Amino acid sequence: MTRQNECKRCGTCCEKGGPALHTQDLPLIEKGVLSFEKFITIRKGELIHDPVSNSIEPVKTEFLKIRGIKDSWTCIFYDKTRNGCTIYDHRPLACKILKCWDTDDILGLAGRDLLSRLDIVKKGNPLRERLIEHEELFPCPDLKTISRTISRSSKKTVKKLERIINKDLAYRIRAIDEFNLSVSQELFYFGRPLFQLLTHLGFTARETSSGIKLRFPQAPSSSAK
Ligand code: SF4
Incomplete structure (x- = not known):
């Protein structure tokens, strides 16, 4: 069986939830590609799935995440009809480095350089x-x-x-x-x-x-x- 080594555009990652935002994403906010309305704040203490420990843990530091469509966590920028990202050329850092077939890079980014509300308000x-x-x-x-x-x-x-x-x-x-x-x-x-x-x-x-x-x-x- 051939090992996967590229994105198959299945949409699973985008349907699992939008990315957390990092300091490297600040230019996207400054240029207006990403606006506050597209974010949800995950506050310190909220329970989330920690990808490193693979368990549900309280958030240690607040972070911003691209919000979901309606009541789901499917990223608001995911277009199911085209199986694609509507801001692909300007997608956040976490999306750029995510490789579902090799999670080392994204796990290395987890919890680092996260943007908070006070960084942008x-x-x-x-x-x-x-x-x-x-x-x-x-x-x-x-x-x-x-x-x-x-x-x-x-x-x-x-x-x-x-x-x-x-x-x-x-x-x-x-x-x-x-x-x-x-x-x-x-x-x-x-x-x-x-x-x-x-x-x-x-x-x-x-x-x-x-x-x-x-x-x-x-x-x-x-x-x-
Ligand atoms: S920003 Fe684009 S690539 Fe990233 S999760 Fe949303 S739809 Fe997918």
Whole structure:
């Protein structure tokens, strides 16, 4: 059997998710090829698949990732009808060096030179102060511990989480109103809402007149994307 040594344009990599962005990608942002609306911020503490250890681990340093199409992780620049990248000549570094048949280079890049929000939201932009404040007020909780103890969570713990997720939401709504942010911009400036991160652990979230209520899961899962 011949060993694969080139991209077969199957689209699997792009469907698994857009790339993380690195300092080498800054010119793409400066030239306007990539805009904030195309990013999602993965905040410190969120649980993701660590390609090096091949396990689900909390993120040590926040990073930016090209967001997915609708609710999927399929890269927003992937055109399924043509099995191709719509920004191929300007694709980010991680896409350029990715070789699915030989992952040494991409694993060598993992976790290095990552771009964060503060690298690209310039001083003087009022949203810079706002995202710093949001990070201080609503850091990502210890999701790994929560996922381990989720089935034993007391009512008090769930109530405490509910208070935090509702305050996080209220903060976002105020910022959305004040700065007229789209959903995409919100996901860049503030990352995913805390209630969404908890639902990935198995909690169910229900909207009520007094805010979002969380429920114990029947069958908790131990991982989140
Ligand atoms: S930027 Fe292009 S090459 Fe990279 S994951 Fe998206 S569609 Fe694929």
